[in-house]
Amino acid sequence: MNKIKNPYRPIKAEVIDVITETENIKTIRMKPSEEISFKTGQFIELTVPGVGEAPFTPSSRPSIKDMLEVSVMKVGKVTRAIHELKKGDIVGIRGPFGNGYPMEDFKGKEILIVGGGCGFAPLRSLMYEFFEHEGEFKKLFFRGGCKTSKNFLYRSELEQWAKRKDLNLELTVDEVNSEWNWKVGVVTTILDDVDMDYSSGIAVVCGPPIMMKFATKKLLDMGFKESNLYLSMERNMSCGIGKCGHCRLGIYYTCKDGPVFRYDMIKDYPDIWD
Amino acid sequence: MKPKVAFFDFTGCEGCQLQKLNCEKELLDILQHVEIVNFREATSVRRDDYDIAFVEGSISTPTDVGRIQKIRENAKILVTLGACASTGGLNKLKNFQPLNEVREYVYGDKAGYFDTIPVMAVDEVVKVDYKIHGCPMDKNDYMNVLKALVMGSKPVIPDYPVCVECKRKGNVCRYELGEICLGPITRAGCDARCPSNNVACTGCRGLAENPNVDEATEVMKKYGLKREDIIRKYRLFYGYWQEVTK
Amino acid sequence: MGETKTKVIKEVILPKRKLPELFEKLLPDYDIYGPVQKAKEDAYEIAPGVDRKTLDLKKKLRGNDFQKVESPDELNLEYTTTVTSLKKFFLPPVEDLVKFELQNVKLKDVKEAEEQIRPFILFGVHPCDMQGILRLDYSFIKGNPESNYLSKREKSVIVGVNCVPDEYCFCEAVNAQVYDEGYDLFFTNIGQSFYVTVYTEKGREIIDLVETEEVTDTDVKEKQKAIERSRSIEGSEQFKPDYHNMPLLCKAGDSLPFWDEIGNRCFSCGTCNLVCPTCYCFDVEDVMNINLKEGARKRFWDGCQLEGFAAVAGGENFRASRTNRNKHRFYRKFLYLMEEYQKPFCVGCGRCGRQCVADINIIETSNLLYDNVEKI
Numbered sequence: 001m002n003k004i005k006n007p008y009r010p011i012k013a014e015v016i017d018v019i020t021e022t023e024n025i026k027t028i029r030m031k032p033s034e035e036i037s038f039k040t041g042q043f044i045e046l047t048v049p050g051v052g053e054a055p056f057t058p059s060s061r062p063s064i065k066d067m068l069e070v071s072v073m074k075v076g077k078v079t080r081a082i083h084e085l086k087k088g089d090i091v092g093i094r095g096p097f098g099n100g101y102p103m104e105d106f107k108g109k110e111i112l113i114v115g116g117g118c119g120f121a122p123l124r125s126l127m128y129e130f131f132e133h134e135g136e137f138k139k140l141f142f143r144g145g146c147k148t149s150k151n152f153l154y155r156s157e158l159e160q161w162a163k164r165k166d167l168n169l170e171l172t173v174d175e176v177n178s179e180w181n182w183k184v185g186v187v188t189t190i191l192d193d194v195d196m197d198y199s200s201g202i203a204v205v206c207g208p209p210i211m212m213k214f215a216t217k218k219l220l221d222m223g224f225k226e227s228n229l230y231l232s233m234e235r236n237m238s239c240g241i242g243k244c245g246h247c248r249l250g251i252y253y254t255c256k257d258g259p260v261f262r263y264d265m266i267k268d269y270p271d272i273w274d
Numbered sequence: 275m276k277p278k279v280a281f282f283d284f285t286g287c288e289g290c291q292l293q294k295l296n297c298e299k300e301l302l303d304i305l306q307h308v309e310i311v312n313f314r315e316a317t318s319v320r321r322d323d324y325d326i327a328f329v330e331g332s333i334s335t336p337t338d339v340g341r342i343q344k345i346r347e348n349a350k351i352l353v354t355l356g357a358c359a360s361t362g363g364l365n366k367l368k369n370f371q372p373l374n375e376v377r378e379y380v381y382g383d384k385a386g387y388f389d390t391i392p393v394m395a396v397d398e399v400v401k402v403d404y405k406i407h408g409c410p411m412d413k414n415d416y417m418n419v420l421k422a423l424v425m426g427s428k429p430v431i432p433d434y435p436v437c438v439e440c441k442r443k444g445n446v447c448r449y450e451l452g453e454i455c456l457g458p459i460t461r462a463g464c465d466a467r468c469p470s471n472n473v474a475c476t477g478c479r480g481l482a483e484n485p486n487v488d489e490a491t492e493v494m495k496k497y498g499l500k501r502e503d504i505i506r507k508y509r510l511f512y513g514y515w516q517e518v519t520k
Numbered sequence: 521m522g523e524t525k526t527k528v529i530k531e532v533i534l535p536k537r538k539l540p541e542l543f544e545k546l547l548p549d550y551d552i553y554g555p556v557q558k559a560k561e562d563a564y565e566i567a568p569g570v571d572r573k574t575l576d577l578k579k580k581l582r583g584n585d586f587q588k589v590e591s592p593d594e595l596n597l598e599y600t601t602t603v604t605s606l607k608k609f610f611l612p613p614v615e616d617l618v619k620f621e622l623q624n625v626k627l628k629d630v631k632e633a634e635e636q637i638r639p640f641i642l643f644g645v646h647p648c649d650m651q652g653i654l655r656l657d658y659s660f661i662k663g664n665p666e667s668n669y670l671s672k673r674e675k676s677v678i679v680g681v682n683c684v685p686d687e688y689c690f691c692e693a694v695n696a697q698v699y700d701e702g703y704d705l706f707f708t709n710i711g712q713s714f715y716v717t718v719y720t721e722k723g724r725e726i727i728d729l730v731e732t733e734e735v736t737d738t739d740v741k742e743k744q745k746a747i748e749r750s751r752s753i754e755g756s757e758q759f760k761p762d763y764h765n766m767p768l769l770c771k772a773g774d775s776l777p778f779w780d781e782i783g784n785r786c787f788s789c790g791t792c793n794l795v796c797p798t799c800y801c802f803d804v805e806d807v808m809n810i811n812l813k814e815g816a817r818k819r820f821w822d823g824c825q826l827e828g829f830a831a832v833a834g835g836e837n838f839r840a841s842r843t844n845r846n847k848h849r850f851y852r853k854f855l856y857l858m859e860e861y862q863k864p865f866c867v868g869c870g871r872c873g874r875q876c877v878a879d880i881n882i883i884e885t886s887n888l889l890y891d892n893v894e895k896i
Contacts, residue, residue, distance in 0.1 A: 446579075
C-alpha cells in the first residue's frame, strides 16, 4: 500500500526575491525544488513551517515552470510570517489545486476583466496568459479598482499595459492619496463605457467579496449572461483536495471544483458573498 | 537575539507561577530561547529591559494600577497568565459584595491599613496582547504561546467552547450523566481537563466567543436549577461579564 | 473495501461461550476494539431535575465507547450507541500529517509522519455506523484518495452486531438499517448464541478459527425476531418525510422561520459535528516541539457549527449566523452530498440529537421542515 502519495506533504521552495508592493502587500518570488506547472487561476498552498499554511493564486506567468510568484496581503498569522520572509529562506509548497480559468472557453470572445484590490494577483497571471496568446481573443477590457491610489497593486505594470493596443484599460480608486491620473469612484462606476456585446461577452471578476457582489449585480444589469460570468470565490481553502470542508460552497468544494465558478453554478446557494 | 522575558504577579494564588515551574522537562529548552530578566519566585535578577512581560493575578489595589502601567510601558508584548489576570477570575467575586465588608472580613481591625478597589482584569487597566486563560493556566497552553512568541508568530488562543475538545477526547457528556456543565459556553484550550477527569466544567477559562448564555440558562432551568443557583454558577468565573451575572 | 458486499459466503451459529476462545486466537494478529461501558461512576453533583432511573439506563445504553479490549467480558454488546462514532479509527481526532525539521526556525526538511498500524477488528458495529464508514469511504476515496485514511481503513475488519435502538434513532427512515453491506461478519444476537453471517474471505478465515454449529430453522426464526426487535423503537417520534424528498424540502424551506428558532438555541459548540459519523471536516495546525527544531502539522476534528469555521483570514465570515450554520450542516447531509451520493449523508444514528445540550435533533428539524413546507 501507500502507492498514493501523502497529499499533505509540501515540497521545498527557496525564496529568491521579496518585493514590497504596497504598505501591506509583498510579492514573494520562489524557486520550487521540483518544477510546478499551474494553470492560470489555480492556487497553491504556501507553508511557513511551524506557523502554518495559506492559499494563494500565483500572479506569475504559468508558462514559467521553475519560478513562481505570489502577492500576499498581511492579514493573519500565516501572511504575517510570509511578510517576514527573506531571500534564501525555505518555504513549503503544495499544489497546484483547483480548476483555474477555462482559457479554451474564452477563445474568440470579447472579454471584460474586473479586478479589485488583492484580486489583481490572479488576474495578472491571467493577463500574461492573454498577452502570450495574442490574437486568440477578440477584444480585451480591463477595469481595476482599489481603495487608495497609494496602495494600488502592480500600478506601474498596469500603467504599462495601458499602452497596449490589444487592451482597453481603465483604473479607479475610492480615495486619492498620491498622484493619480485615472478615475475616482468604486469599480462598478467605470464599467458603462465598455464597448462590447454584453450578451455574448465574457466577464471575469476577482476581488474582495463585497466588490464581487456589486460587480456581479452590475454586470448582470448590463446584460451579461449568468453563464458568462466567471467569479474567483474566496474561501478558506486549507487541504486543497476537497476533504477538510472549510471551503464548501453548496455542492462544491472551492479548492477542488473552484476557485473559479460560473455565476450560474453557484447563484442558488446560500452564503455565497457573506 | 533571545527575547528578554519577565514575570510579574499581582493578586492571585500564584498557582500559575507554579505551573510554569512545573514545566521541568521543558525548562532547559525554554531557557535556550529566552533570557529571564525578572522573576521574583525564581531568580534574584531584577531588570526592566524586557521584551515580553507575563503577568499573573488581578488588579485589586491602587498600587497595582501604577505597577501594571509601568510594566506595560516597558514591555513590547504583554501576556496575562491565568484567570485572575485574564478575566479577573475568582477574585471578581469580591465585587459582588460591599468592599468595606470584604476588607474587614480579611484584615479585621487592621482593615484601615489596606486600601482596596474593585477587582479588575489586567485588560481593564492596560492593553493586553495575548491572554492565557484558566485556573490555573494550562501548561501546554502556556508553552504554545511561548513557542509562538519566540518564533515571532501570533499565538492561537481558542475561541470556541470546551465541548470541542471534550468531544475529541470521547468523553461522555456531563449532561448525559445528569450534571450541570458550563462547557458549552466556556472557552476551550484546556483540552477539556475537568470533564476528562469526571468533573463538570466550572468555566475557569471565561466565556467562549459569542456564547449562547440565554440557552445555557434555559438548559439549567430545565435541569431544575433556580435563578440564584444559575447566577452563582456564572459568578464564579464569569464575574468580568456583567451581562450574565446580574 | 468500499465496495458493496452483498454476497453471503456462509452462515453459522457461534455459541457465546466460544467467544473467549475466538478472541484468544485473534489477539496475536489483531487489535480488537469493541463497545465498552465508559460511564460507570456517578457524577459529583446530579442536578435536581434529573430522574435517577433514566440516568442509569442512559449510562448503560449510551455511555459506551469503542475501546481496545483483551477479552469479550469487557464488552457491552447490548448498547444503543457509542459516544464517539467509529470515524475515530480512520480519521483520528488528532493526527500528524507531516513532520518538519527546522534549523534556526527555518525549514530544513519535510518528512512523512510514519505510523505503524496493526490490523484491527471493530467488534460490535451497528448498521448505522457501518453506513457511516461507507460514506467516509466515498468521501476519502473519491476524487483525491487520501493515503492517511486509506492506510487505516485497509487494516480494518468489521464485525457487525444488531442494535438496541432508542427514541433518537432513525436509521430506517434514512435507509441506513442495512445488514448486508460493508461488513466482514455480522453477528445477530439470538440469546445463547450469535447467528453469524459471513460476507468476506477475511470474515471466513476469522470464524473458521473456532468450531461453530450449523444453522437450524429455529435459529433462522430467532434471527428474524432479533432483527425485528432492533427495528422497533418504542415511543420514538417518527421521522415524517420520505428521505428521497429531503433535497426538495431543503430547497423549498430555506426561508422558513423555524430555522431561526433552531439557530437561537444552538450553542455553536460543534458537538453534533464531532460525534457525527459522516462529518469529517478538520482543521490543520503546526505544532512545534519546545526545542523548536522538530514539529508536526497536525489535523484536528473541526465542525461547521463553530463560529470561525467559514471565516477567512481577511475577516469575512461566510456563515456568521448560527441559523446559517445550522442550515449548512443540515443541507450538507440532506442536499449537497445527498444529490451527489444519492443517499442522505446522515445515517440516523441519533448521536447529534442525544448529545446536543440544547436538544436540537435531526428528527425534529426534518419534521419541522416537512410540516412547514406542506403549509407553503
